[in-house]
Amino acid sequence: MTELSVRVTDLHIEFEVFSDRRAGLRQRLATKEGSGRRVIEAVNGVSFETRRGEAIGVIGSNGSGKSTLLSALAGLIKPTSGEILVSCEPKLLGVGAVLLNGATGIRNIRLGCLALGMSSDELDDRVAEIVEFTGLGEAIDRPLKTYSAGMRARLHFAIATAVQPEILLVDEALSVGDKEFRKKSRAKIESLLANAGTLFLVSHSTKQIERLCTRGLWLENGKLLADGPIADVIAQYGDDD
Amino acid sequence: MTVHDDSHPESDDQDQGLFSLDTSVSSRAYVAEIWKRRDFALSLPIEELQSSHKDTLFGNIWHLGNPLLTAGVYYLVFGKFLEVSRGVDNFVVWLIIGVFTYQLTSGTILGGASSITSRQGLMRSFRFPRAIVPISNMIGELLAFAFQFLVIVVFAFATGAGPSRRWFLLPVILLIHTAFNLGGSFIAARLNDGFRDIQQLIPFVLRLAMYASGVMFPLDRIVGRNDLVDWLVRLNPIASLINFYRWMILGTELNVATSALTVVESLLILWFGFRFFKVAEYKYGQS
Numbered sequence: 001m002t003e004l005s006v007r008v009t010d011l012h013i014e015f016e017v018f019s020d021r022r023a024g025l026r027q028r029l030a031t032k033e034g035s036g037r038r039v040i041e042a043v044n045g046v047s048f049e050t051r052r053g054e055a056i057g058v059i060g061s062n063g064s065g066k067s068t069l070l071s072a073l074a075g076l077i078k079p080t081s082g083e084i085l086v087s088c089e090p091k092l093l094g095v096g097a098v099l100l101n102g103a104t105g106i107r108n109i110r111l112g113c114l115a116l117g118m119s120s121d122e123l124d125d126r127v128a129e130i131v132e133f134t135g136l137g138e139a140i141d142r143p144l145k146t147y148s149a150g151m152r153a154r155l156h157f158a159i160a161t162a163v164q165p166e167i168l169l170v171d172e173a174l175s176v177g178d179k180e181f182r183k184k185s186r187a188k189i190e191s192l193l194a195n196a197g198t199l200f201l202v203s204h205s206t207k208q209i210e211r212l213c214t215r216g217l218w219l220e221n222g223k224l225l226a227d228g229p230i231a232d233v234i235a236q237y238g239d240d241d
Numbered sequence: 242m243t244v245h246d247d248s249h250p251e252s253d254d255q256d257q258g259l260f261s262l263d264t265s266v267s268s269r270a271y272v273a274e275i276w277k278r279r280d281f282a283l284s285l286p287i288e289e290l291q292s293s294h295k296d297t298l299f300g301n302i303w304h305l306g307n308p309l310l311t312a313g314v315y316y317l318v319f320g321k322f323l324e325v326s327r328g329v330d331n332f333v334v335w336l337i338i339g340v341f342t343y344q345l346t347s348g349t350i351l352g353g354a355s356s357i358t359s360r361q362g363l364m365r366s367f368r369f370p371r372a373i374v375p376i377s378n379m380i381g382e383l384l385a386f387a388f389q390f391l392v393i394v395v396f397a398f399a400t401g402a403g404p405s406r407r408w409f410l411l412p413v414i415l416l417i418h419t420a421f422n423l424g425g426s427f428i429a430a431r432l433n434d435g436f437r438d439i440q441q442l443i444p445f446v447l448r449l450a451m452y453a454s455g456v457m458f459p460l461d462r463i464v465g466r467n468d469l470v471d472w473l474v475r476l477n478p479i480a481s482l483i484n485f486y487r488w489m490i491l492g493t494e495l496n497v498a499t500s501a502l503t504v505v506e507s508l509l510i511l512w513f514g515f516r517f518f519k520v521a522e523y524k525y526g527q528s
Contacts, residue, residue, distance in 0.1 A: 003258065004259060007259055071365070074262075074368060075262030075368045076364070076365060076368055076526075076527075077523075077527060078263075078523035078524075083261065084261065084262065085259035085260060085261055086259060086260065086261075086262060087258055087259055087260075089262065089368070092366065092368075099362075099363065099366075100285075100288055100289065100292070102289075102292035102293075103288045103289075103291075103292050107288050110284065111281070111284060111285065111288060112367070114278065114280050114281035114284055115278070115281050115363070115366075115367040115369055116367060117277065117278060117369070119280065120280040123280075143292070156366075
């Protein structure tokens with residue numbers, strides 16, 4: 001039996017949000033109500049275990065808690081209750097990942113690598129590798145703010161996978177690249193899985209998930225509705241529509 | 242060849258080799274984590290500095306040009322047109338020392354408060370000790386101060402305040418000053434993350450502190466009229482920190498007891514600020 005890579009036990013994540021409709025100052029001071037604060041249960045009692053070499057597709061409608069779950073797995077959000085145990089620090093790759101907009105692509109690669117904890121000694125070799133992998137050509141010397149969404153996605157994917165994470169969390173980031181880059185990124189993910197890595201993929205494209213993943217998790221309103229072989233979970237998800 | 246952290250202090254599930262990513266680690270482990278990412282903390286402000294004047298014709302020259310012009314304006318207004326001395330020898334240099342060193346403090350604290358909100362994207366994408374964010378802001382302010390200090394030196398030498406043995410103490414003075422600034426920056430960052438309203442208030446607090454720190458006029462002008470003001474001025478470490486530089490460059494008087502108190506206060510503020518910031522580690526970058 002292969003080793004466990006992630007164990008999530010009864011995970012709850014709550015957010016306190018401010019709604020747009022706030023009451024007036026006088027009313028707020030008088031009643032302590034109407035401050036617009038609301039607690040949202042983004043993840044509500046989720047438990048599962050994953051093993052090395054597994055590719056898990058996470059599906060569910062918008063706002064079902066998929067991205068929150070991934071952020072929590074990456075250690076970026078503290079669980080309200082419950083426990084997350086991992087075999088290695090997971091790396092999160094999201095479309096929203098922001099570095100320095102004014103700096104060039106190559107400088108952003110250097111920064112990203114340092115943020116991931118790479119030492120400056122190994123930096124130079126790796127940066128060359130990453131630049132090569134992005135296939136951005138001359139654009140690598142242009143400021144990030146001139147990049148299209150697809151170009152950004154290439155850059156982020158290249159940075160996140162450069163450290164060869166044992167656990168890779170991908171949030172929608174693969175769907176924006178072009179055909180050639182999708183092919184390249186799929187090859188990279190397959191080599192990661194072959195090296196006993198674990199992949200979590202959040203995507204709205206069930207087609208893409210079916211192609212890459214072996215197992216599915218279906219989240220709805222923060223609850224885990226289904227967990228099993230990817231084909232079964234997608235079939236259930238599809239029936240629901 | 243994986244680059245990951247093997248040194249996790251707690252391993253809850255030994256037989257499976259699983260551990261929790263909980264960051265409630267000891268202060269020592271936290272500082273070690275920061276030290277491991279020192280290259281990151283350093284390159285973040287350098288990248289920003291390099292790209293900050295990119296859309297101007299003269300580019301990086303502005304890092305020096307800006308403080309040079311600021312000092313030039315003070316020289317013209319106070320040195321040539323008004324010929325004010327306010328009872329101080331070499332008032333122009335005295336003034337620009339005050340302005341630039343106070344700017345280092347106010348910039349670090351204000352920048353620290355806003356850094357935690359302006360760096361949300363970075364914090365949502367990467368996992369690293371959040372103290373890196375105010376620390377790299379502090380480094381950026383120090384880099385900007387280096388140019389300002391150069392201008393101070395030019396004006397000091399031009400007006401005959403030549404180098405002395407006191408200048409060897411510059412690293413020590415900078416260290417104490419930075420301890421205070423970073424501590425204040427940690428406190429402002431945490432407060433601002435909890436209540437965004439703080440960012441609106443800090444400039445006013447800093448402006449008030451500026452008048453109480455003898456930046457533009459000697460403190461003896463406001464001392465001796467009101468006991469409360471006297472005590473606030475005496476306990477105000479910023480006034481004393483600025484005076485360190487004036488003592489070093491212009492040879493103004495230095496009160497040993499006040500200076501010792503300032504060192505203690507600065508270290509205390511850094512210690513308290515660090516603990517205060519670290520408690521809310523997990524909350525930064527989420528709202």
